[in-house]
Amino acid sequence: xxxxxxxxxxxxxxxxxxxxxxxxxxxxxxxxxxxxxxxxxxxxxxxxxxxxxxxxxxxxxxxxxxxxxxxxxxxxxxxxxxxxxxxxxxxxxxxxxxxxxxxxxxxxxxxxxxxxxxxxxxxxxxxxxxxxxxxxxxxxxxxxxxxxxxxxxxxxxxxxxxxxxxxxxxxxxxxxxxxxxxxxxxxxxxxxxxxxxxxxxxxxxxxxxxxxxxxxxxxxxxxxxxxxxxxxxxxxxxxxxxxxxxxxxxxxxxxxxxxxxxxxxxxxxxxxxxxxxxxxxxxxxxxxxxxxxxxxxxxxxxxxxxxxxxxxxxxxxxxxxxxxxxxxxxxxxxxxxxxxxxxxxxxxxxxxxxxxxxxxxxxxxxxxxxxxxxxxxxxxxxxxxxxxxxxxxxxxxxxxxxxxxxxxxxxxxxxxxxxxxxxxxxxxxxxxxxxxxxxxxxxxxxxxxxxxxxxxxxxxxxxxxxxxxxxxxxxxxxxxxxxxxxxxxxx
Amino acid sequence: xxxxxxxxxxxxxxxxxxxxxxxxxxxxxxxxxxxxxxxxxxxxxxxxxxxxxxxxxxxxxxxxxxxxxxxxxxxxxxxxxxxxxxxxxxxxxxxxxxxxxxxxxxxxxxxxxxxxxxxxxxxxxxxxxxxxxxxxxxxxxxxxxxxxxxxxxxxxxxxxxxxxxxxxxxxxxxxxxxxxxxxxxxxxxxxxxxxxxxxxxxxxxxxxxxxxxxxxxxxxxxxxxxxxxxxxxxxxxxxxxxx
Ligand code: SF4
Ligand code: SF4
Ligand code: FES
Numbered sequence: 001x002x003x004x005x006x007x008x009x010x011x012x013x014x015x016x017x018x019x020x021x022x023x024x025x026x027x028x029x030x031x032x033x034x035x036x037x038x039x040x041x042x043x044x045x046x047x048x049x050x051x052x053x054x055x056x057x058x059x060x061x062x063x064x065x066x067x068x069x070x071x072x073x074x075x076x077x078x079x080x081x082x083x084x085x086x087x088x089x090x091x092x093x094x095x096x097x098x099x100x101x102x103x104x105x106x107x108x109x110x111x112x113x114x115x116x117x118x119x120x121x122x123x124x125x126x127x128x129x130x131x132x133x134x135x136x137x138x139x140x141x142x143x144x145x146x147x148x149x150x151x152x153x154x155x156x157x158x159x160x161x162x163x164x165x166x167x168x169x170x171x172x173x174x175x176x177x178x179x180x181x182x183x184x185x186x187x188x189x190x191x192x193x194x195x196x197x198x199x200x201x202x203x204x205x206x207x208x209x210x211x212x213x214x215x216x217x218x219x220x221x222x223x224x225x226x227x228x229x230x231x232x233x234x235x236x237x238x239x240x241x242x243x244x245x246x247x248x249x250x251x252x253x254x255x256x257x258x259x260x261x262x263x264x265x266x267x268x269x270x271x272x273x274x275x276x277x278x279x280x281x282x283x284x285x286x287x288x289x290x291x292x293x294x295x296x297x298x299x300x301x302x303x304x305x306x307x308x309x310x311x312x313x314x315x316x317x318x319x320x321x322x323x324x325x326x327x328x329x330x331x332x333x334x335x336x337x338x339x340x341x342x343x344x345x346x347x348x349x350x351x352x353x354x355x356x357x358x359x360x361x362x363x364x365x366x367x368x369x370x371x372x373x374x375x376x377x378x379x380x381x382x383x384x385x386x387x388x389x390x391x392x393x394x395x396x397x398x399x400x401x402x403x404x405x406x407x408x409x410x411x412x413x414x415x416x417x418x419x420x421x422x423x424x425x426x427x428x429x430x431x432x433x434x435x436x437x438x439x440x441x442x443x444x445x446x447x448x449x450x451x452x453x454x455x456x457x458x459x460x461x462x463x464x465x466x467x468x469x470x471x472x473x474x475x476x477x478x479x480x481x482x483x484x485x486x487x488x489x490x491x
Numbered sequence: 492x493x494x495x496x497x498x499x500x501x502x503x504x505x506x507x508x509x510x511x512x513x514x515x516x517x518x519x520x521x522x523x524x525x526x527x528x529x530x531x532x533x534x535x536x537x538x539x540x541x542x543x544x545x546x547x548x549x550x551x552x553x554x555x556x557x558x559x560x561x562x563x564x565x566x567x568x569x570x571x572x573x574x575x576x577x578x579x580x581x582x583x584x585x586x587x588x589x590x591x592x593x594x595x596x597x598x599x600x601x602x603x604x605x606x607x608x609x610x611x612x613x614x615x616x617x618x619x620x621x622x623x624x625x626x627x628x629x630x631x632x633x634x635x636x637x638x639x640x641x642x643x644x645x646x647x648x649x650x651x652x653x654x655x656x657x658x659x660x661x662x663x664x665x666x667x668x669x670x671x672x673x674x675x676x677x678x679x680x681x682x683x684x685x686x687x688x689x690x691x692x693x694x695x696x697x698x699x700x701x702x703x704x705x706x707x708x709x710x711x712x713x714x715x716x717x718x719x720x721x722x723x724x725x726x727x728x729x730x731x732x733x734x
Pocket of ligand 3: 528
């Protein structure tokens with residue numbers, strides 16, 4: 001990239017860290033064009049070290065509690081890694097129950113992202129009063145939609161609670177299976193609530209598509225539309241998957257680059273680059289090198305890698321997403337605009353609700369045989385699950401007694417790191433006239449757009465999850481010599 | 492006052508009591524329907540007075556006394572809940588939290604831990620003492636159980652149950668001061684101590700998440716401290732012995 005890192009390093013001020021500002025720098029090349037954007041992640045939790053010496057059976061509890069944003073995903077990845085350390089297959093009922101839990105988690109997380117965090121931008125308008133551009137503003141403008149969105153999220157959350165119990169929430173999925181089956185009361189509750197949840201997502205899809213036909217065209221084009229690889233789990237028949245299956249990489253022409261990969265081999269597939277300005281690592285697809293091996297994960301990636309979803313309504317929605325937004329270079333098969341993550345979330349909610357509807361009718365989920373028991377039978381294992389934000393890997397090494405000696409977690413937000421930066425750079429180019437001269441300013445509307453661009457990926461950073469209100473942002477424009485040309489701070 | 496029958500009288504919190512002369516104050520307090528927090532004490536095991544939570548004030552005594560190891564005496568006037576006692580008890584509990592590494596959020600005993608219960612009972616919401624974050628380890632060498640020293644409060648229930656009831660005497664207390672810890676055998680990994688019968692009694696009586704079954708994850712521990720008393724009583728009555 002065209003920036004010279006030596007002359008002036010932008011230091012990350014600890015004060016901004018405390019205040020929770022997301023820090024973004026835009027880097028110009030010699031010709032004054034925006035060459036690069038960097039989203040600085042300054043949160044470092046260090047819990048990989050913290051886990052050392054702990055019994056592996058605690059990993060589900062530790063990771064779920066420490067990474068509070070998607071505890072269920074960590075719980076499932078930890079349980080799957082634990083299965084392999086015990087070298088057991090969970091009973092079939094447990095596998096289905098884990099899937100049900102993950103479907104509930106995807107639903108609640110996507111509902112939060114769409115209704116609470118992102119829809120105020122599209123529905124109330126980018127330039128509307130920031131104090132009202134949030135779920136409360138949405139409530140005033142369209143109370144019925146806001147209420148339905150909140151209820152949809154509740155449906156997912158309450159389903160998680162009904163399965164896992166509020167108190168033991170963090171340890172329901174365990175190495176070898178789960179603790180308890182679904183009760184008949186939970187099944188009845190799901191049946192009762194499902195139609196309303198479906199109606200809500202139908203309404204959201206209808207609204208969203210109308211916006212895509214009109215005011216959102218510029219965003220769809222400028223919010224991170226670029227070629228990249230996509231990675232996700234797919235079922236053995238190439239269908240949509242969220243917890244089992246194998247890893248597939250597909251490129252933006254629709255070519256399957258690698259298929260049937262096992263999580264066990266992640267270290268030979270994925271490299272993890274480190275940059276001095278961010279605590280977040282930068283995973284990349286190893287065969288293509290860094291940063292050429294950029295790939296995206298998450299809802300859009302899962303829909304790009306799969307052939308089909310496997311339920312009727314979700315498959316119709318997937319076909320429509322591809323028809324509307326698929327790139328011509330792939331024959332419409334692959335959607336490359338990061339803005340389409342929003343649409344993909346809605347399609348995935350449909351997929352989840354339909355799958356929940358099928359699972360609830362399966363009597364096996366009420367079978368009491370939900371846990372396989374064994375002692376430690378392996379000292380290294382990798383587990384994988386699809387978190388709402390993308391593929392999540394847990395890799396543990398343990399000693400002969402089952403105490404952790406090494407942990408590596410690859411989280412979705414890290415894997416989207418390169419793509420998030422590309423997205424921010426693309427949005428900046430749309431809003432700052434190039435070439436950028438000395439005396440240039442960072443226009444205020446850019447901050448809203450950049451915030452929204454980052455939200456496409458729904459990154460799991462605490463600064464990005466202020467449901468009420470905007471993300472505190474600090475943006476700097478840096479020339480090729482490392483001089484800060486302009487800065488804008490928004491609290 | 493006659494020595495036969497051996498009964499003594501006194502006052503607790505203004506209430507008259509009478510008790511067998513060999514009774515402990517803790518027994519008398521409980522018989523009177525009163526409550527003081529305890530951790531090291533467990534019915535069925537010899538009391539040791541290790542945790543100092545059951546401290547009470549006895550008029551005429553220059554210092555506070557642990558009720559679990561103090562025998563009643565004629566004319567004793569006892570107070571169980573003075574402001575001073577409440578302060579001391581709360582401090583004792585805070586010190587337990589400060590001197591170990593207690594992370595309830597993912598502990599096996601979360602929700603069934605006596606240390607947690609006692610913290611609630613004494614009204615502790617945080618520790619005013621600096622956390623020590625000691626470097627300790629987990630002994631997971633036994634095939635079925637683990638001992639997480641981070642969570643051990645040195646109550647010695649495990650030592651006593653293994654010695655007095657199981658008769659295996661696997662556990663002892665080793666080292667001094669802040670290095671003091673429970674040791675297995677001759678300070679060996681637990682799994683190497685041949686005397687252990689894997690009966691699980693120590694796990695059953697441990698008041699915290701220090702001793703647990705290896706399978707147990709967060710909040711999965713189901714302790715059975717009452718078993719010590721059941722076993723002691725059964726033995727006393729020769730309940731399961733051949734005639
Ligand atoms: S399992 Fe039984 S024998 Fe072994 S240490 Fe515990 S109490 Fe003693
Ligand atoms: S291991 Fe448990 S029972 Fe033994 S001394 Fe420690 S806290 Fe008490
Ligand atoms: S219960 Fe009396 S000192 Fe512990």
